[in-house]
Every structure is written in structure tokens, then in C-alpha cells.
Amino acid sequence: MPLLSNFNIEVELMPVSAQGEVLLKSVYVSVDPYLRGKMNGTHPPIFELNEPAASKIIAEVVESNNESFKKGDYVSAYLKWQEYQVSDGTALQKIDSNTAPLSNYLGVLGITGLSAYIALMDIGKPKKGETMVVSGAAGAVGTIAGQIGKIMGCKVVGIVGTDEKIALLKTKFGYDEAINYKTAPDIKAAIAELCPEGVDIYFDNVGGTISDSVIANMNNYGRIPVCGTISNYNDIEEQTGPRLLPIVVYKFLTIQGFLIGDHAARFPGVTAQLAAWLKEGKITHSETILEGFDKLPAAFIGLFEGTNEGKMIVKIN
């Protein structure tokens, strides 16, 4: 488990933009579970010790020596966790701050929404009347995935860690049912009870024993998009659990991971669909925004403690 003492904030000289470069000021920083893998080497490119972490950031162009950008532009890119940094402009994506609030481009209109949509549609293949279970359901991806499942006509059941999140899923995000895995005496039985027709799609964000309990309830031909296994990200030793391959054979299951970057060509179309649903009120979203550069470590650690509702973001003042 990462600790606050694993992070260090350093003060450096303000960078200066050379010819062809822009000076960027970080505005919103995306804080995501997958970054844990960049610390333990499982998710390249990895973070080097004593070098800044990095993630998707919305930044403002505060100085421009690059004719493609002007002062005041907002851009999105995979950037370092720094208040200021220079860029030669490659890989910067311009963002229209009039279409949606800037922070949305890190969540529902960013990698979060794209991951939820593409994993669910491509791997989950939801059909009207099917039952879908989402783990980590109150998280950034889970809240969006569940709502897309509802739009597709599925019954959607979420798994979360507090009763407050159960209420939230049902009232705000349209989930049909939800389970508190910390208080349910038998998660497998609870899922069986809430999903009397079995589980057709398991949208997995957490892995571990929660996933064991859901997979035991899968129907034949079930699909399991594996978006994350946050329960394992801080494991030091390889964990064991019930063997999955026999159930894959007996139930003709599909279990699949994916790299969202492989689908970049579809990003504009999917983002437009998500923006349309957002505008029509068919989906809603939550952001947990902590303020101040020094909150980055706490925001990151909070992901593993479930302190976030929806997308975890740090606003740099």
C-alpha cells in the first residue's frame, strides 16, 4: 500500500519555453488506479525513482513560442506532475472549454468514459434483458459503465464498499441493485439473490475475492471485460484464488483485458456519443476534486481506500 511518505514534493526553478515550445500550467490532474502499475513495474512506461510521476493532465498554455498554440488555450496530455512544464506541442490535444467543464475531459469525456464505453460494448456486448454486474461500481469507470448498461437495456447490479455508495448508485446512477461487499455475509449468495437469472456480463474493476463471487454466478456465454484489478495492485506476493479455466470451459466464458490506447481512432466518435448522452441527461457523472498540488499523494492513496465517488481529480491552484 503506497504511503504519503513515499512521495516527496520538490521546488525547482520555473522552466522557460524555447522557440517552438509552450509553457504549460497544470490545472486538473487525473489520479488513476493504473498508475500503481507504473510504480511496481507492471504497467510500462514505469515511473523512475526521484523523477516526477505523470498522468493525464488538463493544462493552460501560459506562454507560447509555438504557432499552433496561443496563450489561454487549454490542452490535454499525459504530462508530469509539475505545476509548470514546457512542451514542444506534440501530443498536446486542444480542448474546447465551452463544450463542457474542463475537468470532464479527464473523466466522462476522457479516458474514463472511453474505457467504460469501449470495454462494455466491445467485450461485454450488452443485449437487452441481460444482467450485468459491475465491481468498483461507484468509481470513475464503474459509474459510467453501469449507466451505459442501462441505456443498452440491461439489469445492472453494482458492488461497492459503503451503504452510502449503494444509495448513490440507485438514486443518481440508475443502478437496479447494489451490494456492500464489506457487510454482505456471503457475496456470492447476495449476487445470486439479486441476479436470479444469472450474470451475463461482469464488468470487473477490482479482481480478487469479489470477482470470484461474481464469476461463480456467471451464465453460459458470459463476458468479462477486465478493466482493472485494484484489489491486487498493492500485492507484494502473487495471490492465489479459485482456478478460472475450468469455469471458462464449462460455461464458455470470455475474459478479456484491453489497452484503451489501441482504440484511439474511435475516440472522437465515442466521445461525441458520451457528450450527447450527457447533454440529454441519459448519463450523469461524479468527480471528487481535491484542491492543491500537495493533495496529489493523498488523492492517489484514496483510490485504494475508496474515498472517491466517481473520478478522482486534483485541481492545481
Add this chain to the structure above:
Amino acid sequence: MPLLSNFNIEVELMPVSAQGEVLLKSVYVSVDPYLRGKMNGTHPPIFELNEPAASKIIAEVVESNNESFKKGDYVSAYLKWQEYQVSDGTALQKIDSNTAPLSNYLGVLGITGLSAYIALMDIGKPKKGETMVVSGAAGAVGTIAGQIGKIMGCKVVGIVGTDEKIALLKTKFGYDEAINYKTAPDIKAAIAELCPEGVDIYFDNVGGTISDSVIANMNNYGRIPVCGTISNYNDIEEQTGPRLLPIVVYKFLTIQGFLIGDHAARFPGVTAQLAAWLKEGKITHSETILEGFDKLPAAFIGLFEGTNEGKMIVKIN
């Protein structure tokens, strides 16, 4: 583990075919690992206690009161383990004994070959230059899958349980390399050494610790068609092993089971392709044929002991 004492041979009166029926004499009986699941309830429809087992059988029409069949016709169907039985003709598929030896319709030109082809092509998606590992490689499906992998331009490595089978895979079935899992000091390291570019496709027939060792060597975007998990078929308690979902996430893997019956519309085309390759000498196959109705139990148990090379068949005299 099934024992000979779990089986009983009973003598009954010879059945008589009524109007519209045929009397069938069993000629070749297919003996398959998946039948274990019909005994322990995981592979419906299950075998009832004190009722005959059943599997794919090639039978001769010895008496016909059905105008669609004449005496001397050969048919293939899922039939009971009986020397003689009557049928109303539905679900009987006529077989041309001039095109290929009758027993081939249980193996390379039957469900075995169809399973190897469809699982490899649909789920494995082999590409030229990729590395493919096959477990249970000297079995009925494994021998065919490996050869199709070679036709598709892959490097193919097999895992087997005797040195004789290693020699067989390399000399008869065109495998590039093979490993004896019973004598290799470290299967994972042995695979890493024989697959220096990693494993792109793992065609799994066995599950268990062998699969753990292969999956640890998978490349990003690896595909795992799960055709069987014979190592688990006789387990009484649920077995545990290393968790798979984290590696699915980190390496963007696809793990998929399938029901061959779902692809029936493609059987004629795929069978024609397999028959063509067989005729051109691009694939070969092995059959282990035990003679005598009373050999059925031993043939079935032999599957779990690896006494078969290729397809296990019992010839009824």
C-alpha cells in the same frame, strides 16, 4: 479419478426397430475427456446412474424401417454406449465410407478436428511468425491444433508427459519444440527458453499448473482458447492457483471457452478444409483404437493417464 469398478456391463434383449426406425450396430465409439463432466454434473446433459453412457458413435444401419436409410449405411450421431440401439433417424448424419476411413469421422474429420480448427482460428487468431504453445499436445485435439498452427506460419511448442511423445510431436506432427512436463525441472523456465520471443497463443487442453507456467510467459495481446482443463476434471474440491485477472489486465489477454455445437453451420466447410489438408499431406493424425465393447471403461480412464496418442477410439467387433 474414475475406476473400472465404476462401470458395469449389462446384457439386455436385442432391440427391435419399429416402423420409421432403424436398428444401429455401433462400430466406432469416440472416448473423450469432456464426458467426465457428464458424470460429475458440470457438462449437461449429464449421465444418469445405472443408465448407459453416451458419446459420438459411428454405427452401421443393420435393419431399416425408415425410407431415408438403407441397410449398410453408416451414420454418425451422439448415441448410447450399446452394441445395438434403435433410432427414428433424427440426428443421424450419413457418412461416406469411401472418402475417408470411418474412424476419421470421430477424430480429424469430426468434433476433434472441428474443435481444433475453430478454437485456434476464432480465438487464437494465429498470425505468421507468432509463437503458439499447446498443452496436451499429443492428444486428439492437440495434434491437430499444432499442425494448423504450423500451416498458419506459427512457431509451435508442445507440452506432453513422456519423451516418446516429444519425439512423436517433432517427427510426425511438425512441432518445432516440445517439453516433458513430468521431467522438466521448471516448466515456466523451459517455456521461456524455448519461446524467447514470448507466447502469443496458448491453446489449452489441460489447465492447472501447466497453464500457470505458460500464462506467465504470455506476450501482450495473447490469446488463450481454452479447449479443456483435463487436469481438473477429476478434482473433488475446487482447486486454487495464481490469480489470472491481474495478468489479463496487464497484458491485455483474451481467455475464451467455446461450445463447438454453436458453430454447426460451419462444420461442412471446415471439414472440407481439413479433408483437403489431410489429402495434401499437410496434416496427419493418430488414432489409438482399442478393440471390444468391454474396453470402453479402460479407454476412458486411459485419457486421464495419457495412454492415448491422438484420438481415443473403441472399435466394437
